[in-house]
Amino acid sequence: MDRRLVLKTLAAMANIAIAALLSLPAILYIFSPLRRRSSETDWIDLGVLEALPQGAPTLVRYEVQPSDGWARKARRASAWVYRQDDRVRVFTSTCPHLGCAVRWTPESVRFSCPCHESAFSLDGGRLSGPAPRSLDPLPWKLEDGRLYLRHQVFRPGASQAVPA
Numbered sequence: 589m590d591r592r593l594v595l596k597t598l599a600a601m602a603n604i605a606i607a608a609l610l611s612l613p614a615i616l617y618i619f620s621p622l623r624r625r626s627s628e629t630d631w632i633d634l635g636v637l638e639a640l641p642q643g644a645p646t647l648v649r650y651e652v653q654p655s656d657g658w659a660r661k662a663r664r665a666s667a668w669v670y671r672q673d674d675r676v677r678v679f680t681s682t683c684p685h686l687g688c689a690v691r692w693t694p695e696s697v698r699f700s701c702p703c704h705e706s707a708f709s710l711d712g713g714r715l716s717g718p719a720p721r722s723l724d725p726l727p728w729k730l731e732d733g734r735l736y737l738r739h740q741v742f743r744p745g746a747s748q749a750v751p752a
């Protein structure tokens with residue numbers, strides 16, 4: 589084999605190796621969203637539990653940092669928190685029928701959906717209307733007196749809570 593050909597081959601192999609090394613960070617960045625699941629979010633801090641009123645549901649608003657692909661813009665979301673002594677319930681503010689926002693109506697002690705008049709009890713249980721299930725509970729935890737929730741979105745219209 590001639591010496592010039594050997595040197596050319598070695599130089600080409602070195603160039604390929606250097607190019608692969610230099611492009612590795614870009615390749616990892618491009619494909620990193622594929623390793624994340626869109627339903628995964630961090631715990632969201634809702635503040636000190638004691639600051640929430642007792643005996644009536646409170647609508648808490650928070651922002652969700654996207655964990656879906658390359659999306660970067662935070663979305664606003666909300667949930668209902670019901671606190672009575674040591675008892676805490678946290679559930680979505682989205683109607684499981686077609687996704688309208690439910691509101692608390694203290695006169696009738698129930699949640700009601702303005703879109704098709706589904707109604708839910710204080711603990712989120714389905715009372716009436718076309719909603720196929722109760723209001724969806726959200727995972728929550730208490731840490732050092734602060735309430736955290738994990739944001740979740742469920743498929744509307746399904747008889748069971750299926751993550752969207």
Ligand code: FES
Pocket residue numbers: 683684685686687688701702703704705706717718719
């Ligand atoms: S969206 Fe709530 S009842 Fe239809």
